[in-house]
Amino acid sequence: MTVPSDRSGADRCPGLLRPHLADDGALVRLRLPGGRLKTATLHRLGDISIQHGAPFVQLTSRGNLQLRSLPNPLTPQLISQIEATGLLPSASHERVRNIIADPFDETLPPLVAALDAALIAGQLLAGLSGRWLFAVAGREGQVLGEPYDVAFQRLSETSGRLLVGGMGVDCAPEDAVAAMLDRARCFLRVRDDESHWNVRDLPPESPVFAGLAPVDVDAAPPPAPGRHTPDDANQHAVVLGVPLGMLTIEQIELLRRVAEEIVVTPWRSIVVRTDAVDIGLDVFEAGGFAVAALSPWATLSACVGAPWCRRTDTPTVELTTAAAASLPIDSPRTHVVGCERACGRPAGEHRLVIAPRTVQEILP
Numbered sequence: 001m002t003v004p005s006d007r008s009g010a011d012r013c014p015g016l017l018r019p020h021l022a023d024d025g026a027l028v029r030l031r032l033p034g035g036r037l038k039t040a041t042l043h044r045l046g047d048i049s050i051q052h053g054a055p056f057v058q059l060t061s062r063g064n065l066q067l068r069s070l071p072n073p074l075t076p077q078l079i080s081q082i083e084a085t086g087l088l089p090s091a092s093h094e095r096v097r098n099i100i101a102d103p104f105d106e107t108l109p110p111l112v113a114a115l116d117a118a119l120i121a122g123q124l125l126a127g128l129s130g131r132w133l134f135a136v137a138g139r140e141g142q143v144l145g146e147p148y149d150v151a152f153q154r155l156s157e158t159s160g161r162l163l164v165g166g167m168g169v170d171c172a173p174e175d176a177v178a179a180m181l182d183r184a185r186c187f188l189r190v191r192d193d194e195s196h197w198n199v200r201d202l203p204p205e206s207p208v209f210a211g212l213a214p215v216d217v218d219a220a221p222p223p224a225p226g227r228h229t230p231d232d233a234n235q236h237a238v239v240l241g242v243p244l245g246m247l248t249i250e251q252i253e254l255l256r257r258v259a260e261e262i263v264v265t266p267w268r269s270i271v272v273r274t275d276a277v278d279i280g281l282d283v284f285e286a287g288g289f290a291v292a293a294l295s296p297w298a299t300l301s302a303c304v305g306a307p308w309c310r311r312t313d314t315p316t317v318e319l320t321t322a323a324a325a326s327l328p329i330d331s332p333r334t335h336v337v338g339c340e341r342a343c344g345r346p347a348g349e350h351r352l353v354i355a356p357r358t359v360q361e362i363l364p
Contacts, residue, residue, distance in 0.1 A: 010194040013130025015094040016082055019074060023310040025053060027068040030087045033099035034112035034136065035063040035264040035271075039256040041085050046252040048081050057252065058304070059245040061344050062133060062146075063100050063266045068308060090120040095130035100146060103223065103263045103271045104230040104237060105138030107154065112136050115177045122181060127188050129197035134180060135163075137219075145219035146266055146347045149199045150183045152176040153217075165199045167212035183208055222267040224293035227281070230273075238281070240270045241290030243297045243324070244317055245344070254287045267346075268301060296327040302336040303343040312338025314355045323362040331364050 013029065014020035020027040030045075045057050045065065053069035060066060065087075070078065088094055097116060101108045115134060119125055135143045135151035144151060144163070151163040154173050162171040162179045171179050186208050187199060195201075199208055225241040242251070245268035255262055255272065258279055263271040270289075281291040290297035300323070303309070305316025320336045327334075333350035337343060342352060353362050 011129045011131050011197050013095055015130070016079065016088055017091055017094060019070070019072070021072055022068060022308055024069040024308045026070040026072040026074055027066055028070065028074070028082070029060065029095075030065045030067075030082070031094065031097040032064055032087070032264055033097050033116040034101040034109055035103060035266075036109060036112075036261060037264055038261055039252075039259055041087065042247075042252050042262070043256050044085050045082075046247070046249045048078070050249055052078050054308070056246040056248050059242055059247065059264055059268045061266055061268070061346065062098050063264045064098070065264065068304075092123075092126045093120045096126060096128040096132060098130070098132060099134045099136065100143045100148070100266045101136040102138045102140055102142045103265050104228065105140070105154075106230070108136050108138060111152070111154070111173065111176060115180060118177050118181055122185070124185055124188055125181065128184060129194075131197045132184070133198075140220040141217065142220045142222055143266065144217050145221070147198075147200075149187075150180045152180055161215070162212075163215065163217065164209060164212055166214065166217070167209050168215035168217075169212050222265065223269070223271070225269065225290045225295055225298055226292055236274060238272045238274070238279070238284065238291075240272065240284050241295060241297045242268050242270060243288065243290060244268075244302055244320060246317075248288065251287050251289065254284070258283075294329045296324040296329070296331070299331050299333045300324055300327060300336075301334070301344065301346065303338055305338040309338060311341065312355060314338040314357070319356055319359055319362060323359045326359065326363060328364070334362065334364070336362055
């Protein structure tokens with residue numbers, strides 16, 4: 001077993017109906033299976049954040065959204081406003097709908113939707129941890145670099161593979177949803193108790209890994225900020241880095257002006273697909289987005305820190321923002337945190353800076 005010795009029971013990942021209480025008030029997390037989101041819905045969330053809490057919408061490392069500094073307890077009016085966005089299709093399963101997907105592959109959304117619907121329909125599956133993660137990937141497999149529990153990689157129209165904890169087996173796309181959820185149900189049946197949150201908490205001989213063999217997973221790197229031309233070439237895509245994962249209402253309004261739908265990625269960025277090639281990157285840069293791979297925000301991230309988090313008195317956002325102005329363009333991936341929990345740390349190789357007191361401690 002690899003369960004940490006200090007883990008005593010069920011995870012405490014928040015949702016809307018079970019918010020987390022931070023120093024600045026209540027925090028709610030809203031799941032976005034596959035990251036797809038109408039900009040009109042995002043704008044409604046921005047209005048809610050201004051009306052009731054901190055004036056920004058946070059992006060998480062699983063492609064979800066957070067609102068914070070909300071009243072504690074949440075008022076019935078506030079809950080109703082958030083429910084009206086349509087982002088809570090199931091009260092019982094809200095925290096387990098963690099599904100990430102490769103952002104450019106337009107063949108994947110129907111599979112993500114089918115997985116989400118079947119997940120919600122499975123009563124037993126409501127018992128999964130809020131830290132459990134499904135991944136749905138195409139040939140590039142960008143999300144396969146994330147710490148998924150169960151994944152499916154679609155390799156062609158008729159072929160693919162099921163992946164569980166570094167092990168895999170061939171699986172046809174039409175069987176993918178059932179195969180992923182079968183492994184999730186098996187996990188729930190064989191785990192010893194609620195302190196086992198993920199497949200990596202299980203021993204190698206667990207039935208969850210039955211019939212699987214070691215596989216090499218060559219995950220493509222996350223898409224860098226800037227212009228991209230996806231394989232389908234019917235539309236152009238712009239990847240926008242969101243500094244520190246905090247979307248301001250002005251940025252949300254800009255997104256609504258240029259697109260009806262966006263994709264929120266697990267890398268605190270946003271993908272905008274458009275038929276128009278004449279939308280200049282300077283428009284997004286002026287809006288505060290990172291639009292170049294060599295932007296300091298392409299390699300710099302942070303937890304929310306003080307004054308929002310009760311676990312630290314380190315103003316991580318303030319210090320990291322100040323450090324961005326002096327960060328060399330060839331700096332290694334750096335994540336700044338206020339305590340040893342290291343919330344939001346990236347899955348790949350990175351430099352971790354814990355509780356810095358000065359900007360110089362952040363710079364390499």
